Amino acid sequence: MKTSRDPVAALLREALEDDLAPRPEDDARIARAVEAAMNKVAAAPEAAPAPEAAPKSAPAEKLAAVARLRSTPPRARVVRFVVPLAAAFAASVAFAAIYSVTRREPRPAPVEPKIEAPAPPPVERPVGTNQAPAAEAPSFSVSDLPSVPSGRAAHAPEAQGTAAELFRDANAARRAGDVGKATELYRALQSRHPGAAETAASHVSLGRLLLDRGGDASSALAEFDAYLQGAAGGALDEEARIGRAQALQKLGRTSDELRAWKELLAKHPSSLFADRARARIEALGE
Amino acid sequence: MRLVVREAEPLCYPGRVDEDPLRPLVQAALAGDTAKTRALLVAVSPAMLGVLRALLGPADRDLEDVLQDALVGVVQALPTFRGDSSVLTFARSVALRRALDHRRSRARRGPQVSIDEENMLDEGGPTPAASALANARREAFRTLIEELRPEQGEAFAMRVLLGHSVEEIAVATGSPLETVRSRLRLAKNTLRGRIVNDPTLLELSETDDEDVA
Numbered sequence: 069m070k071t072s073r074d075p076v077a078a079l080l081r082e083a084l085e086d087d088l089a090p091r092p093e094d095d096a097r098i099a100r101a102v103e104a105a106m107n108k109v110a111a112a113p114e115a116a117p118a119p120e121a122a123p124k125s126a127p128a129e130k131l132a133a134v135a136r137l138r139s140t141p142p143r144a145r146v147v148r149f150v151v152p153l154a155a156a157f158a159a160s161v162a163f164a165a166i167y168s169v170t171r172r173e174p175r176p177a178p179v180e181p182k183i184e185a186p187a188p189p190p191v192e193r194p195v196g197t198n199q200a201p202a203a204e205a206p207s208f209s210v211s212d213l214p215s216v217p218s219g220r221a222a223h224a225p226e227a228q229g230t231a232a233e234l235f236r237d238a239n240a241a242r243r244a245g246d247v248g249k250a251t252e253l254y255r256a257l258q259s260r261h262p263g264a265a266e267t268a269a270s271h272v273s274l275g276r277l278l279l280d281r282g283g284d285a286s287s288a289l290a291e292f293d294a295y296l297q298g299a300a301g302g303a304l305d306e307e308a309r310i311g312r313a314q315a316l317q318k319l320g321r322t323s324d325e326l327r328a329w330k331e332l333l334a335k336h337p338s339s340l341f342a343d344r345a346r347a348r349i350e351a352l353g354e
Numbered sequence: 355m356r357l358v359v360r361e362a363e364p365l366c367y368p369g370r371v372d373e374d375p376l377r378p379l380v381q382a383a384l385a386g387d388t389a390k391t392r393a394l395l396v397a398v399s400p401a402m403l404g405v406l407r408a409l410l411g412p413a414d415r416d417l418e419d420v421l422q423d424a425l426v427g428v429v430q431a432l433p434t435f436r437g438d439s440s441v442l443t444f445a446r447s448v449a450l451r452r453a454l455d456h457r458r459s460r461a462r463r464g465p466q467v468s469i470d471e472e473n474m475l476d477e478g479g480p481t482p483a484a485s486a487l488a489n490a491r492r493e494a495f496r497t498l499i500e501e502l503r504p505e506q507g508e509a510f511a512m513r514v515l516l517g518h519s520v521e522e523i524a525v526a527t528g529s530p531l532e533t534v535r536s537r538l539r540l541a542k543n544t545l546r547g548r549i550v551n552d553p554t555l556l557e558l559s560e561t562d563d564e565d566v567a
Binding site: 074076077079080081082083084086087088089090091094097098100101102104105106108109239242243280 | 388399403405411412415423425487517542
């Protein structure tokens, strides 16, 4: 293979170099995107659920399931080994059938192989409940989600799945530009699953949505405050503080805004918004 | 003004794939190591974000969401990664496809209106004229990608953004060489019809390069 000279492609590539090159603001974007992607991977349905394999964490199980898929023989190997074996097996069956038909001696009737379904393991359930055993609906705890600082108690598996689904649907609505639906879904997530890890992240997502596209700085501020009250120092601490300061700026609450920018600089001195924070602090008279 | 056309960067280095520093992270991710998976995503993200920015534009409000989807796509596609290219090239290809999908789905929904403050920032450039020319070329490229048929857009974007040769595009898309050449020729023909006030690009687009001709 070669990389040939293509003047048009080279010229266009040169024009696009600025876009291709990393930018200072990329770090925060990447951190958020990686976090969300890891959560999505962990929330994806299992390819091959194995509830009996206990020690691995749920995300690790998901990745292991992906790894198991890799061990599936590629097409070439199937053609080389499996097809001849299948042909040999078919031929032996055919010969056996011919032999049994042409042979005149009476033969005892073949005994049908007895296929017994394995007995289900005993499940202890309170009388009167219809809840399925955990193995039927494999899930994982949000406390297993990668790098989601929580410290909260584990929740019921059903609640976790629903929280992940709501978060996913809300993000999809946000991507589609449906501010109303996204807001509604984020709110539903927050009211139904107040302790879920997705809920903490949803405060920042909803805050940004309300601030940037909803024109509602007051509600946005409440969202950023909610995140900082519940998960201060978390992965989205910097974003929440930036959003909070911007919301206060839009609301014209200058003394609170000044304090918010100072807090941002104190907590995240190398923030991408540090220059802007200093500029605002200066503009506000300090 | 003299424009210097540089050789396309050799982004695919099949001879050095074994030395790819990201391969151990891929192996660990496939074995179920969550921390290594995260490290892999962090390592490939800057390059992927660059591809997304080039295709969607730096001010695109969905940039982060598309990056997120593309990262999930990388993890999901790891079992199919055969090591024919570097891990970074593989990740860039995933990002490129996601960005093209996103452009198409957005085109169906209608134009976007962005109100983000950061979008107002001047992109800058060595001189105002050079910046304007670069902007025009970027715009021409993005418009072209949107107008082309999906397979043509994919081939042309791989050529421009990933520096792929015809053979590499053929392998990546599972298409015959002649088909890829034809797609690239058609893409350039369409580009030629869109060029305004850019004699250099027009002249170059009329010259067949060696492995497309």
